[in-house]
Amino acid sequence: MSFYEDLNKAGIQIEEGKDLTSFSTMRLRSTGDLIVLKSVEEIVTFQKLAKSNQQAFGILGWGANQPLPERSTVPYIKLQLEFDKKIFDDVRDEYSLPASVSLATLTSAASRLCLSGWEVLSGIPASVGGAIAMNAGTALGEIAKLVVRVGLCDEDGNLKSLELCEKDFSYRRNNFLKKTDIIYQVTLKHYGVDKEVSTKIKNYLQYRNKTQPMNAWTCGCMFKNSVSEQKICRAGEYIDIMGLKGLRFKNLRISPVHANFLENLGDSTLEDVREFIRFIRGQLKGQFGIEFEPEIKI
Numbered sequence: 001m002s003f004y005e006d007l008n009k010a011g012i013q014i015e016e017g018k019d020l021t022s023f024s025t026m027r028l029r030s031t032g033d034l035i036v037l038k039s040v041e042e043i044v045t046f047q048k049l050a051k052s053n054q055q056a057f058g059i060l061g062w063g064a065n066q067p068l069p070e071r072s073t074v075p076y077i078k079l080q081l082e083f084d085k086k087i088f089d090d091v092r093d094e095y096s097l098p099a100s101v102s103l104a105t106l107t108s109a110a111s112r113l114c115l116s117g118w119e120v121l122s123g124i125p126a127s128v129g130g131a132i133a134m135n136a137g138t139a140l141g142e143i144a145k146l147v148v149r150v151g152l153c154d155e156d157g158n159l160k161s162l163e164l165c166e167k168d169f170s171y172r173r174n175n176f177l178k179k180t181d182i183i184y185q186v187t188l189k190h191y192g193v194d195k196e197v198s199t200k201i202k203n204y205l206q207y208r209n210k211t212q213p214m215n216a217w218t219c220g221c222m223f224k225n226s227v228s229e230q231k232i233c234r235a236g237e238y239i240d241i242m243g244l245k246g247l248r249f250k251n252l253r254i255s256p257v258h259a260n261f262l263e264n265l266g267d268s269t270l271e272d273v274r275e276f277i278r279f280i281r282g283q284l285k286g287q288f289g290i291e292f293e294p295e296i297k298i
């Protein structure tokens, strides 16, 4: 029996040949097979069947860091786990959240409950699972400083609870997930109640809206900043110095608002993105001798 037949038999539905364009914030032209998992039990079943069928797969959060391929050769899973918003009725020491909850939901709760520390999540389009995988953060800090525990399902279908701290993360990456691990739950702490949190979030969102192309089709920053003991080299500043802001290649454009963002103006593909990024990376290396590592997953 094939993998899809096994999934069907277990009551898990597959949407074959689905238009996935809107499943990534960059809106690249994309089709592929989608498997939506709605409970932890379904995640466990999926993992066991993927292992026994030796089936590779991709994990989609908000797709805010993943430009998708034109025709995916592996299925994508997307989590749609039940979430009871009552958890944000009051201030608690910790919040255990399904991995599919959006950071926008968390910042809005933080603003209302004045949860100190949660302002670091302001304006990042992400699911909380994707944010943990990427150690998402802003100039105000990273999600690493809020994490207490992560619940994950490994490739054998075992559920594990990992107690974590900041050293389990580094810049825009985690140091504990295996490629096939699926995070299903995240527990976050805060640093007390601070009446200023809502103002901090509002001000930071205003700043972001002015300095980043928040309404364009992008996948966030193209390149990670290059961090060494001596200094931080910001990719956007170097692209700007080269005068490349606004440069177009096919239907892609280096954002005129922030040089480290690549905008899809319509109907671009992952191949176009790869080609353009290769060119920009080459220019950066040639002019400044710095090898910037892509931040978006290409």
Ligand SMILES: Cc1cc2nc3c(=O)[nH]c(=O)nc-3n(C[C@H](O)[C@H](O)[C@H](O)COP(=O)(O)OP(=O)(O)OC[C@H]3O[C@@H](n4cnc5c(N)ncnc54)[C@H](O)[C@@H]3O)c2cc1C
Pocket: 025, 058, 059, 060, 061, 062, 063, 064, 065, 066, 079, 099, 123, 124, 125, 126, 127, 128, 129, 130, 131, 132, 133, 134, 135, 136, 137, 138, 181, 182, 183, 184, 213, 214, 218, 219, 220, 221, 297
């Ligand atoms: C306009 C814009 C602004 C942005 N600004 C920022 C910013 O300020 N700071 C920042 O850090 N990022 C920023 N980003 C990038 C993006 O928001 C982050 O990388 C975010 O963490 C991606 O989360 P996601 O849910 O979309 O994950 P995806 O992009 O869908 O996936 C990212 C990675 O996480 C893995 N993953 C997702 N969910 C799970 C799960 N449940 N279990 C295991 N692995 C999983 C995927 O396999 C993939 O490898 C921005 C993006 C956009 C479009």
